Amino acid sequence: MTRESIPDIPDVSDETFWDTRYGENDRVWSGNPNTVLVREVTALEPGSALDLGCGEGADAIWLARRGWRVTATDISQVALDRGARHAAEAGVGDRIDWRRHDLATSFPAGTFDLVSAHFLYFRGDTSREEVLRAAASATAPGGVLLIAGHAGYPSWEQNPDPTVHFPKPDEVLDSLQLPDGQxxxxLSEEHERTQLAPDGRPTTRTDNAVKVRRVGADH
Incomplete structure (x- = not known):
């Protein structure tokens, strides 16, 4: 979820906020998989995958179509139910396990060959860094952790909050606190992509991506 799309609404739980957001429209996102996921995962051998903040399931469905067994998590049951319907329509419903998790308080058990966290941001005081460290811990030896985020606000954002910090790739890497030698x-880069503005006009957006492979188990 994009940071700029998450206003701070007091006295509303995160679950209620996102259920309301998804309930307002039949589809919130494009239905296409994230470009970084496609670029960085296509060549990987399918195995088990964890999709954090799966939303309406486009990434999870793309992975399942390529042979991955996917655990897809989101805080919104509305989004999960919608993703499950889309997966059934795509013929891959049996390859995806949809689980509701508020990552501020719970995290899926087990380890995975791929852990994907695309545009995972939070309202309130939830620490994105702590969630991403949990994602690293959930990456199996030999597995890949793939993180994508925005490098700044989009060009159409009005009155952006100047106090919001968009971490650079090296900051994301540092925050993971990965043990040396393991x-x-x-990949650690910023890149540009085309995104449609709310008025349908194509614009250039700068994002960042971090991809790390776990080469050894914890001591």
Whole structure:
């Protein structure tokens, strides 16, 4: 979820906020998988995958179509139910396990060959860094952790909050606190992509991506 799309609404729980957000429209996101996921995962051998903040399930469905067994998590049951319907329509419903998690308080058990966290941001005091460290811990030896985030506000954002910090790739890497000798950095970059503005006009957006492989188990 994009940071700029998450206003701070007091006295509303995160679950209620997102259920309301998804309930307002039949589809909130494009239905297409994230471009970084496609670019960085296509060449990987399918195995088990964890999709954090799966929303309406486009990434999870793309992974399942390529042979992955996917655990897809989101705080919104409305989004999860919608994703499950889309997966059934795509013929991959049996390859995806949809689980509701508020990552501020619970995290899926087990380890995975791929852990994907695309545009995972939070309202309130939830620490994104702590959730991403949990994601690293959930990456199996030999597995890949892929993180994508925004490098700044989009051009159409009005009155952006100047106090919001969009971490750079090296800051994301540092925040993971990866043990020396146990991880290989495969990608740490900023990149541009085309995104449609609310009025349908194509604009250029700058994002960042971090991809690391776990090469050894914890001591």
């Amino acid at each position: 991880w290989e950095v495969l």
